[in-house]
Amino acid sequence: MEFIKKMQGWKLWLIWLLLSLVATYLLAMNAWQGADKTMFLPGQTTVGHYQIELKCDACHTPFMGVKQDACLECHKAELDLVNDSHPAKKFTNPGNAHLLEHMDAHQCLTCHKEHVPKQTHAMGVTVPTDYCFYCHEDIGKERPTHEGLGFDTCLDCHNFHDNRALYEDFLAKNLDQPKHAVKAELPLKTLLRSYGEMQSQSQQNVAVENQLKGQEHENWMLSVHQQKGVSCNDCHMQPMEASSVKQWTNSPDYNSCRSCHNAEVEGFLGGRHGMRLAQNLSPMTPQMARLPMKAESMHKELSCNSCHTAHRYDVQYAATDACMSCHDDAHSNNFTQTTHYKLWEKEIAGDIPAGQGVSCASCHLPRVNVGSKRNPEVRVMHNQNDYLRPNEKMARPVCMKCHGLEFTLDALVDSTLVENNYDRPPSVHLESMQWVKDRVEARESN
Ligand code: HEC
Ligand code: HEC
Ligand code: HEC
Ligand code: HEC
Ligand code: HEC
Ligand code: HEC
Ligand code: HEC
Ligand code: HEC
Ligand code: HEC
Ligand code: HEC
Ligand code: HEC
Structure with a gap:
């Protein structure tokens, strides 16, 4: 105690400051590693980020600043x-x-x-x-x-x-379009190249206990993967943790798809289906959701398989039925009452050409060109949030493939249409296009 008395006041103060800084730091770091970080949250996290809120360091520096x-x-x-x-x-x-x-x-x-x-x-x-x-x-x-x-x-x-859908120039370019385009169609997807030889006996390199039987084998035989020569090992032989040696796994995850479908994997990880996986957190489940979800799906884990059941990979199932097995809000549940859905049923039945029907995926996982204008490569965008909000984001890649711009903007601005899932013509009309027409006319008469 003597030596403390001898110290000057300012030195004491400095030591106190240092010690308390270290203590705060240690406390913070300790708590960071502990189980329940939620107690340190000052309030509810936004809809966009709550799924990853426990990854404090995705946004915060060790001393809390962002x-x-x-x-x-x-x-x-x-x-x-x-x-x-x-x-x-x-x-x-x-x-x-x-x-x-x-x-x-x-x-x-x-x-x-x-x-x-x-x-x-x-x-x-x-x-x-x-x-x-x-x-x-x-x-x-x-x-x-x-x-x-x-x-x-x-x-x-x-x-x-x-x-992008609201620039004056863009509006001017798209004046006076009919409500519904003559050729109302979505672009067709670009195919990947084939892999290896046709392998109708593709189970030949697989241990007997891992071979597919019965219905699963039939699903496989009908799948595009089988037809294009993708082999069992392409998905099932994966590097084990902390080594590059590949071993058979019975439940390949999204990483097994990367070698051939990287764009789809990245999209999935960037949106609200895969954002937890992107942060190495456990997969998202409907149980954790803030949006209403179907009771029977509460414990399903989100992965590629949520929509693409192995080994079938049926994209028609993925486009609507899969979504409806989880989502339970009014907008989703009303979809089957809509003109769009009737078109989708006709497409599945083969009564209208592929691309003329509208599924949930037509709007939320749109087919976009990831190549260049000259060398288009059309892929399914798997980040459903990229085109969701503000909702005019859907105008160019989706609605305008089939509707005029004016009709599209009116429909998107009419908030009552969200709930009934675009089952009625819009009841509001934006003055915007008239303003643009007036400006164009004024410019031309000058
Ligand atoms: C680890 C990655 C990550 C970080 C860091 C991050 N975000 Fe996000 N953010 C996301 C994801 C994923 C979503 C949900 C998907 C989406 O809406 O695009 C999201 C959603 C949002 C949304 C809401 C979009 C909507 O439609 O509701 C906003 C706004 C946003 N982020 C802004 C920010 C800002 C500002 C910061 C910095 C303080 C930030 N984000 C940090 C990944 C991140
Ligand atoms: C998606 C990004 C993100 C994540 C994840 C996140 N925060 Fe934050 N947090 C912020 C932002 C942005 C602010 C506002 C900072 C500002 O106003 O300067 C903030 C503010 C805070 C504040 C108020 C103090 C301050 O710096 O202004 C606390 C305390 C806090 N966060 C704790 C946490 C904890 C604990 C976690 C993890 C359990 C967490 N946050 C996770 C983005 C995030
Ligand atoms: C801090 C200043 C600031 C704020 C706040 C701001 N803007 Fe701007 N805004 C600008 C500047 C600077 C430009 C560019 C003008 C230019 O290039 O001549 C711009 C351009 C625009 C444009 C034309 C877009 C383009 O690329 O030509 C629109 C539309 C616009 N702002 C709308 C808004 C709206 C709506 C808000 C409120 C939600 C807003 N701005 C808030 C500064 C601001
Ligand atoms: C496109 C990737 C892919 C290909 C190709 C593939 N599988 Fe699978 N397989 C999966 C996925 C994903 C699962 C996990 C399903 C789950 O967890 O629900 C799986 C599960 C399995 C299982 C575990 C079944 C069970 O009931 O749990 C076996 C066995 C299997 N596959 C065998 C095969 C065989 C044999 C082939 C070749 C004829 C094959 N797979 C081709 C992706 C693939
Ligand atoms: C070795 C390459 C390879 C791997 C690995 C692979 N795929 Fe594929 N996949 C293909 C090829 C080739 C096609 C054929 C369609 C095409 O040309 O686009 C395809 C098509 C698909 C389709 C579209 C089916 C259709 O009817 O249009 C889905 C869905 C799919 N794959 C999902 C997956 C998933 C999920 C995984 C991981 C579990 C996976 N694939 C792993 C090569 C692969
Ligand atoms: C939310 C449901 C959903 C999830 C999750 C999902 N997909 Fe898809 N995927 C679809 C739908 C729907 C289509 C077909 C859309 C169409 O035909 O326009 C599709 C198409 C595909 C295609 C073929 C078309 C193309 O060009 O992109 C591939 C390959 C694919 N998915 C891979 C994956 C992989 C890999 C994962 C996991 C990282 C995954 N999907 C997760 C719904 C999903
Ligand atoms: C296994 C269950 C499951 C399946 C299958 C599924 N989803 Fe989701 N979806 C979710 C969950 C969980 C969320 C996150 C909701 C939350 O955070 O409140 C979500 C989020 C979304 C969002 C973002 C909502 C927002 O407000 O940001 C959209 C859009 C969406 N899903 C559309 C679809 C479509 C379209 C399909 C089918 C192609 C589909 N989902 C298939 C469970 C699922
Ligand atoms: C004609 C296009 C279209 C179709 C078809 C469609 N949606 Fe949507 N959906 C939208 C638009 C636009 C929004 C954004 C609404 C907003 O925030 O303004 C939306 C919003 C959503 C949301 C977010 C709701 C929220 O409260 O955050 C989910 C989840 C969703 N849709 C799922 C689905 C499912 C599942 C299907 C099929 C059963 C489907 N949608 C069919 C256009 C569509
Ligand atoms: C002057 C206010 C302002 C600033 C600064 C701002 N935002 Fe935003 N942000 C908004 C508004 C308003 C919206 C709602 C949609 C819109 O009007 O574009 C929004 C929406 C978003 C969205 C979701 C919708 C979308 O278009 O993707 C994201 C993500 C986002 N902001 C990220 C950011 C990031 C990252 C930064 C910093 C680089 C940032 N914002 C800076 C006002 C702001
Ligand atoms: C693949 C083409 C296609 C796409 C994409 C599409 N629609 Fe449609 N939509 C149609 C067709 C065809 C009709 C029926 C037109 C008729 O009545 O003859 C329709 C009808 C409608 C109706 C009126 C419904 C009724 O029963 O009167 C609304 C509103 C609508 N669409 C909004 C949208 C919006 C908003 C988007 C984008 C988010 C969109 N549509 C995307 C083809 C499409
Ligand atoms: C009813 C729809 C509407 C509202 C509300 C509106 N605008 Fe506009 N805005 C337009 C249209 C349409 C144009 C282009 C034609 C024109 O100027 O008449 C435009 C042009 C602009 C531009 C020039 C952008 C360009 O493309 O060059 C700016 C900046 C702008 N508005 C800012 C604002 C601000 C700030 C407000 C809020 C006081 C506002 N606007 C309210 C529809 C609207």
Whole structure:
């Protein structure tokens, strides 16, 4: 005790500070490794992130702060792809830099905080949505069409990030389209190359106890994999943990599909079916969900097999029946009453050409070109969240394959249609197209 008395006050203070920092750090680290991290959450996590909320370090640094880089690591590609209307680089432009004085719009955290449910709106937005005012105060002067519009209406017709279906030029290009296109069809999928020789005896390299029998064998014999020469070992021989030696496994996971279907795997991991697996957490189950789910499916684990039962890989089953075995909200349950579904039944029956029916997957797992314009490669996008919200994201890759732009935007903005799953023509009409027509006419007459 003597030596403490001898020390000067400031040194004591410094030691106390150091010790308490270390203690906090250790406590935090200890708790991090412990079982229940939920107790450290200051409030409910947003709909977008609650599945991975226990992975604190996906967003937080050890001392709890959250860096922009964490957000960008998971979301940059997506924002680049949609040609973000307000990327950070727009504000590094000296002409716009002064706008940041009102609102630091190049920091994600300005608008997207976490664990603050009372403050959180749709899509994890944590600021009141009339802030467009800070930077677009003069819009009424610049555009007579916008005179007198309230700043709480901006988001009815524009998005902050993704305006691909809403740009003036795009609207102008797609004026006066009929409600329903003459050739209402989805693009056909591009096929992969075949693998090896046709192997009707493809069980030849498989131990007897692992061979398929009965119904499972019949499923296999009818499957595209069998027909294209994929062998049992392509899926079942997988590297064992911590070694590269391959061994037979009875339950191959999504990694076994990667060698041939990497795009589908990445898509699946990026959306709300696979995002837990992407963080090495246990698979998502309907039990954990916030959305309503069917009671009998509560313990099903989400994987490729949730929709593609091994060894059948029946994509028609995957496109609607599989979804309906889990999802139990009004929108999903009403689907079988719709014109779209009747078209889907006709497609399955072979009464109309493939691509003219509409399944759940037509809208939520759309067929998109992942190749170039000249060398198209059409794949099924397995991240169902990439085209979900804001819902105009569906306009270009999905609805406009079959409907005109004006009809599409009216239908998507009519929130009552979500519940009945687009079973009625829209009952609202956006003035937007008329504004664009007027502007085009004014431009032409000048
Ligand atoms: C998906 C990203 C994400 C995950 C996962 C996450 N958080 Fe957060 N958390 C945030 C963000 C963003 C903030 C707001 C930070 C700010 O306002 O500067 C925050 C704020 C906090 C705060 C308030 C203190 C502060 O720094 O402002 C605490 C405490 C916290 N988180 C704890 C946790 C714990 C404990 C976990 C894991 C059980 C966790 N968080 C998981 C994103 C996340
Ligand atoms: C580990 C990856 C990861 C990190 C880190 C992360 N997110 Fe996310 N985020 C996701 C996934 C996956 C979803 C759900 C799928 C989707 O909506 O795209 C999501 C959803 C969202 C949504 C909601 C979208 C909706 O439709 O409701 C917003 C907004 C968002 N993230 C912003 C952020 C911000 C801001 C940060 C940084 C604080 C961040 N994210 C950090 C992976 C991540
Ligand atoms: C000035 C406010 C603001 C800032 C800053 C901001 N966002 Fe957003 N964000 C929004 C709004 C508003 C929405 C709702 C949809 C829309 O209007 O685009 C949204 C939606 C999203 C979504 C879901 C919808 C989509 O288009 O994918 C993601 C993901 C997202 N933001 C990520 C980010 C990330 C990452 C950053 C930082 C680089 C960021 N946001 C910065 C306001 C903001
Ligand atoms: C921090 C300032 C800031 C805020 C807040 C802001 N914007 Fe912007 N916005 C800009 C700048 C800067 C541009 C680019 C103008 C240019 O390129 O000349 C822009 C462009 C746009 C565009 C044209 C898109 C394009 O790519 O040409 C639209 C539409 C838009 N903003 C809508 C909104 C809406 C809606 C809100 C509110 C949800 C909003 N903005 C909030 C600064 C802001
Ligand atoms: C009823 C739909 C509607 C509402 C509400 C609306 N806009 Fe617009 N906005 C449009 C249309 C359509 C255009 C293009 C034609 C025009 O200017 O008349 C446009 C153009 C713009 C542009 C130029 C973007 C470009 O493509 O060059 C900006 C910036 C903008 N609006 C901001 C705002 C802000 C800020 C608000 C809120 C006060 C708002 N808008 C409200 C429909 C709307
Ligand atoms: C496209 C990948 C793929 C191919 C090719 C494949 N399987 Fe499978 N197989 C799986 C998956 C995935 C499971 C796990 C199913 C589950 O867990 O529900 C499985 C399960 C099995 C099981 C365990 C069955 C059970 O009831 O648990 C056996 C045995 C099996 N497969 C044998 C074969 C044989 C023999 C072949 C070749 C004739 C073959 N598989 C081809 C993906 C494949
Ligand atoms: C060795 C390569 C290979 C592996 C490994 C593989 N597949 Fe395939 N898969 C193919 C080929 C070839 C086709 C034929 C269709 C095509 O050309 O696109 C196909 C088609 C499919 C189809 C579409 C069936 C149809 O009728 O259109 C699904 C679904 C599928 N695979 C799922 C899986 C899943 C799930 C896994 C992992 C458990 C897997 N595949 C592993 C090569 C593979
Ligand atoms: C939510 C249900 C669902 C899950 C989970 C799912 N798929 Fe699919 N998948 C589908 C549907 C539906 C189609 C057919 C869509 C169509 O024909 O337009 C499809 C088509 C495919 C195809 C063939 C078409 C193509 O070009 O992409 C492959 C290959 C495939 N899936 C692989 C996988 C793999 C690998 C996984 C796991 C990482 C997986 N799927 C998980 C529903 C699912
Ligand atoms: C094994 C059960 C299961 C199957 C099969 C399944 N889903 Fe899901 N789905 C879920 C769960 C669980 C979630 C996450 C819900 C939550 O977080 O509240 C989800 C999320 C979604 C979301 C995102 C919802 C949102 O608000 O972000 C969409 C869209 C979706 N599923 C569509 C489909 C479609 C389309 C199919 C069929 C092609 C399908 N699902 C098949 C269980 C399933
Ligand atoms: C014609 C296109 C279309 C069809 C077909 C369709 N959906 Fe949707 N679905 C949408 C749109 C658009 C939204 C987004 C609604 C919004 O947030 O504005 C949506 C939303 C969802 C959501 C999220 C709901 C929520 O509250 O977050 C789920 C889950 C979903 N759909 C599942 C399904 C299932 C399962 C099927 C088939 C039984 C299906 N959908 C058929 C267009 C469609
Ligand atoms: C593969 C083509 C196709 C796709 C994709 C598609 N539809 Fe349709 N849709 C149709 C056809 C065909 C009809 C029936 C038209 C008729 O009445 O003759 C229809 C009808 C409708 C109706 C009116 C329903 C009724 O019973 O009157 C609405 C609303 C609608 N679609 C909205 C959408 C939206 C929103 C999307 C995108 C999310 C979409 N559709 C995607 C083909 C499609």
